[in-house]
Amino acid sequence: MYNRLALAISCAFLAANPAMADQQVVEKDLRATAQNLFQPIPTAEQIITEQNISNDKIELGRWLFFEPRLSASHIITCNTCHSVGTGGADNIPTSIGHGWQAGPRNSPTVLNAVFNAAQFWDGRAADLAAQAKGPVQASVEMNSTPEHVVTTLKSIPEYVEFFQKAFPGEKDPVTFDNMAYAIEAFEKTLVTPNSRFDQFLAGQSALEQQELQGLDLFINKGCVACHAGQNVGGQGYFPFGVIEKPGANILPEGDKGRFAVTETAVDEYVFRAGPLRNIALTAPYFHSGQVWDLEQAVAIMGTSQLGHDLNDGEVKAITAFLKTLTGEQPKVEYPILPPSTRDTPLPKPM
Amino acid sequence: MYNRLALAISCAFLAANPAMADQQVVEKDLRATAQNLFQPIPTAEQIITEQNISNDKIELGRWLFFEPRLSASHIITCNTCHSVGTGGADNIPTSIGHGWQAGPRNSPTVLNAVFNAAQFWDGRAADLAAQAKGPVQASVEMNSTPEHVVTTLKSIPEYVEFFQKAFPGEKDPVTFDNMAYAIEAFEKTLVTPNSRFDQFLAGQSALEQQELQGLDLFINKGCVACHAGQNVGGQGYFPFGVIEKPGANILPEGDKGRFAVTETAVDEYVFRAGPLRNIALTAPYFHSGQVWDLEQAVAIMGTSQLGHDLNDGEVKAITAFLKTLTGEQPKVEYPILPPSTRDTPLPKPM
Numbered sequence: 241m242y243n244r245l246a247l248a249i250s251c252a253f254l255a256a257n258p259a260m261a262d263q264q265v266v267e268k269d270l271r272a273t274a275q276n277l278f279q280p281i282p283t284a285e286q287i288i289t290e291q292n293i294s295n296d297k298i299e300l301g302r303w304l305f306f307e308p309r310l311s312a313s314h315i316i317t318c319n320t321c322h323s324v325g326t327g328g329a330d331n332i333p334t335s336i337g338h339g340w341q342a343g344p345r346n347s348p349t350v351l352n353a354v355f356n357a358a359q360f361w362d363g364r365a366a367d368l369a370a371q372a373k374g375p376v377q378a379s380v381e382m383n384s385t386p387e388h389v390v391t392t393l394k395s396i397p398e399y400v401e402f403f404q405k406a407f408p409g410e411k412d413p414v415t416f417d418n419m420a421y422a423i424e425a426f427e428k429t430l431v432t433p434n435s436r437f438d439q440f441l442a443g444q445s446a447l448e449q450q451e452l453q454g455l456d457l458f459i460n461k462g463c464v465a466c467h468a469g470q471n472v473g474g475q476g477y478f479p480f481g482v483i484e485k486p487g488a489n490i491l492p493e494g495d496k497g498r499f500a501v502t503e504t505a506v507d508e509y510v511f512r513a514g515p516l517r518n519i520a521l522t523a524p525y526f527h528s529g530q531v532w533d534l535e536q537a538v539a540i541m542g543t544s545q546l547g548h549d550l551n552d553g554e555v556k557a558i559t560a561f562l563k564t565l566t567g568e569q570p571k572v573e574y575p576i577l578p579p580s581t582r583d584t585p586l587p588k589p590m
Numbered sequence: 591m592y593n594r595l596a597l598a599i600s601c602a603f604l605a606a607n608p609a610m611a612d613q614q615v616v617e618k619d620l621r622a623t624a625q626n627l628f629q630p631i632p633t634a635e636q637i638i639t640e641q642n643i644s645n646d647k648i649e650l651g652r653w654l655f656f657e658p659r660l661s662a663s664h665i666i667t668c669n670t671c672h673s674v675g676t677g678g679a680d681n682i683p684t685s686i687g688h689g690w691q692a693g694p695r696n697s698p699t700v701l702n703a704v705f706n707a708a709q710f711w712d713g714r715a716a717d718l719a720a721q722a723k724g725p726v727q728a729s730v731e732m733n734s735t736p737e738h739v740v741t742t743l744k745s746i747p748e749y750v751e752f753f754q755k756a757f758p759g760e761k762d763p764v765t766f767d768n769m770a771y772a773i774e775a776f777e778k779t780l781v782t783p784n785s786r787f788d789q790f791l792a793g794q795s796a797l798e799q800q801e802l803q804g805l806d807l808f809i810n811k812g813c814v815a816c817h818a819g820q821n822v823g824g825q826g827y828f829p830f831g832v833i834e835k836p837g838a839n840i841l842p843e844g845d846k847g848r849f850a851v852t853e854t855a856v857d858e859y860v861f862r863a864g865p866l867r868n869i870a871l872t873a874p875y876f877h878s879g880q881v882w883d884l885e886q887a888v889a890i891m892g893t894s895q896l897g898h899d900l901n902d903g904e905v906k907a908i909t910a911f912l913k914t915l916t917g918e919q920p921k922v923e924y925p926i927l928p929p930s931t932r933d934t935p936l937p938k939p940m
Contacts, residue, residue: 308673313686324926330664331658336939573923573924575675577675577676586882589686589690
């Protein structure tokens with residue numbers, strides 16, 4: 241009864257308001273186009289079920305993600321640069337690591353990272369487990385070694401027991417590789433479903449007029465050529481400055497991107513297209529982390545990648561659309577870590 | 591019926607086992623003595639109800655406790671040095687702060703800190719709110735200023751709204767003082783009730799023979815003269831090395847302790863007696879953080895404070911007792927922090 245009444249009122253209103261009827265047509269067409277280009281973010285529960293990830297592995301990964309003793313100094317954790325409280329990143333230009341050294345690139349978000357085709361700005365790690373081993377050993381990040389990690393974890397009985405549970409049947413489960421697999425399992429649960437954009441994809445009228453216009457521009461101006469799929473990016477490699485190189489502060493000459501991985505001339509200044517999910521939470525932008533304003537980042541992409549000087553209204557609309565990509569942030573309980581023992585290596589901060 | 595049967599069996603067993611009957615007498619007497627010297631840790635719920643702390647204030651404090659933008663670099667939080675995952679401390683000799691500078695003293699645990707008579711190793715802050723303002727401004731810690739904090743928080747609409755809710759009726763609630771009051775409110779919930787020692791105080795037979803012996807020694811050798819009350823310490827100031835000064839690595843000459851606060855000669859090398867709750871989780875020990883082993887710390891206290899060369903069995907028994915002071919660790923959900931805006935000051939890591 242109520243629904244019929246609502247429908248009647250709605251139809252009467254539409255009849256008297258042709259502009260809104262048009263908008264609904266536009267929204268419907270745009271949704272059909274968008275559904276071909278983008279896919280929604282699933283819930284953590286869906287991923288856990290589909291990939292059959294054990295709770296023990298996820299829980300062990302949560303411990304390790306917050307474990308400062310993986311670092312030489314005992315004060316840096318995965319969460320230091322990929323904080324679950326601030327969009328899965330550290331929100332400074334480039335991360336600061338061991339000895340207060342600044343790293344070479346902006347920290348990519350860990351949120352939804354499982355949906356990227358590869359990890360790091362240059363895609364040098366095939367998956368999250370391969371990625372996790374990098375910062376632990378990098379001298380400008382955690383400055384540790386696989387040996388230090390394994391000795392540390394084996395010195396703590398609660399970790400030995402937990403690795404046995406998480407990797408059942410393995411004779412020697414406390415390994416650097418298994419550390420990485422457990423962290424990967426936890427990171428797979430760090431997803432942000434149910435953004436307003438995903439609600440729109442699912443058929444709800446969740447976007448406002450300016451946001452719809454922004455989505456339309458995002459598709460038709462060509463942004464979607466690099467930023468599509470589940471993560472609205474993160475799938476392929478593209479030269480930064482394909483049309484016009486941005487300034488050296490934004491694209492420093494010394495960082496040749498994927499060239500360092502492939503040593504192929506065409507890969508000079510080639511980077512993985514940034515995944516744009518939750519982009520409103522993770523300024524500053526680009527691999528150099530030198531642009532703090534999302535509108536400015538959109539304008540730079542227009543000139544450098546598309547050869548379009550987007551006007552102010554277009555920039556604002558695309559930015560409004562990008563803000564609808566913010567999903568529900570994962571709720572993470574801080575793990576209570578087991579204490580060190582006499583056999584645990586001491587920190588080496590210096 | 592079951593209880594009567596259990597009692598009958600228990601009495602029959604006691605009659606046949608005089609040693610156990612003795613132990614129960616000893617335990618009962620020891621409990622009565624201990625109940626006069628120590629008090630249990632209440633639950634967070636009890637504190638919240640008793641002190642009538644609003645949930646809004648606690649929640650805002652949780653955000654701020656994990657808020658890196660309170661620091662100049664945007665990477666240091668309260669939790670960096672007082673991690674809720676590792677006994678409320680950072681478990682390195684002295685904290686590493688802004689620019690990788692090492693601070694002068696070992697980070698005291700935030701857990702149960704509300705029960706200390708005053709804060710810091712020299713008691714220079716009367717309460718947790720006064721304490722919270724220190725590290726934010728210290729150049730070797732967060733290296734920030736009240737102005738930076740207030741400008742930052744006022745630039746983020748979600749914080750402005752949250753301060754209004756947490757401090758209702760105030761015209762200008764976003765202040766440095768209110769930041770500290772909110773952090774204090776959250777920290778008051780970081781308590782660890784229901785340790786085995788507290789179960790023992792409440793009448794349960796929760797301690798084993800060696801632990802009871804350790805408690806007996808702890809009382810009768812005189813440890814209790816400085817380490818009593820709810821926090822088993824944290825109530826008064828005492829010279830470190832009252833009988834015999836430990837080596838300069840443990841008691842560095844340059845740090846004269848409470849003398850810096852009172853400028854009174856008798857306060858040279860005087861420190862607040864460490865609160866011993868959860869002490870098994872927070873190595874290394876003493877204000878200098880140079881002793882990693884709890885047994886070694888107990889032995890040092892024996893010679894330097896009591897003039898007793900405790901034998902190996904005594905050291906082990908006291909250590910076993912101290913391990914019963916580990917309570918239930920607080921469960922803290924990592925807060926999802928609101929993003930910066932164009933008005934938010936940028937990080938200054940260098």
